[in-house]
Amino acid sequence: xxxxxxxxxxxxxxxxxxxxxxxxxxxxxxxxxxxxxxxxxxxxxxxxxxxxxxxxxxxxxxxxxxxxxxxxxxxxxxxxxxxxxxxxxxxxxxxxxxxxxxxxxxxxxxxxxxxxxxxxxxxxxxxxxxxxxxxxxxxxxxxxxxxxxxxxxxxxxxxxxxxxxxxxxxxxxxxxxxxxx
Numbered sequence: 001x002x003x004x005x006x007x008x009x010x011x012x013x014x015x016x017x018x019x020x021x022x023x024x025x026x027x028x029x030x031x032x033x034x035x036x037x038x039x040x041x042x043x044x045x046x047x048x049x050x051x052x053x054x055x056x057x058x059x060x061x062x063x064x065x066x067x068x069x070x071x072x073x074x075x076x077x078x079x080x081x082x083x084x085x086x087x088x089x090x091x092x093x094x095x096x097x098x099x100x101x102x103x104x105x106x107x108x109x110x111x112x113x114x115x116x117x118x119x120x121x122x123x124x125x126x127x128x129x130x131x132x133x134x135x136x137x138x139x140x141x142x143x144x145x146x147x148x149x150x151x152x153x154x155x156x157x158x159x160x161x162x163x164x165x166x167x168x169x170x171x172x173x174x175x176x177x178x179x180x181x
Contacts, residue, residue, distance in 0.1 A: 008039050079149055089145040092138060097172035099136060107169060110134065111162040120163035121152060127160040 008027050032040040048057060056067050081089055100107065110133065112118075114126040122130070124147055131138060138146070150161045 008041055079151060081145065081148055085141075085145045085148065088141055089149055092142040092145060093168065093172050094176075096136060097169050097176055099134075100169055101173045101176055105134070107162075107166045111166070115162070119154065120161060121154055121159040122162050124158075124160055127162065130162075 008031075026046065027041055030041045030043070030046045032038060032042060034040070051057065056065065059065060059067065099105075110130045111122055111127075114122045114130070127147075128143065131143075146165070147160065150165050151158045152161045153159075
């Protein structure tokens with residue numbers, strides 16, 4: 001095992017465009033644990049970690065290897081609701097799924113009109129507007145439960161992930177249909 005270290009000062013210079021706090025966190029994460037080299041960083045470990053997102057290490061030596069695409073865990077799955085809010089969320093999802101089922105609605109186009117960047121998100125006011133257009137009058141607590149469950153942070157602001165919302169509504173509709181059969 002050959003030890004590759006880079007002085008922290010050089011490391012910070014190379015990545016100076018990053019926020020200072022992020023650099024300090026990275027420097028702390030990859031800091032050398034060798035006595036006398038505490039001011040160094042394991043640059044190759046850092047580089048391997050970054051490269052692992054885009055490729056598999058040693059792929060050039062085995063070009064026929066199967067490469068699995070890296071997939072980020074959707075941020076909205078990390079949202080956890082308190083027990084009372086979870087009950088409200090489950091109840092409103094069943095109600096909205098029943099509404100979609102009886103009217104045989106397709107939800108995506110309603111949200112896509114507001115999604116100018118086509119990234120699967122809309123603002124909370126746009127989400128509320130879609131609910132009003134569809135005549136889904138939800139009270140503030142129900143809206144808050146949906147908002148908390150499907151919030152994602154993009155560009156420094158919290159927005160509503162309508163793709164996940166629509167998928168969950170469609171899944172709930174399928175469950176209702178399966179229970180009726």
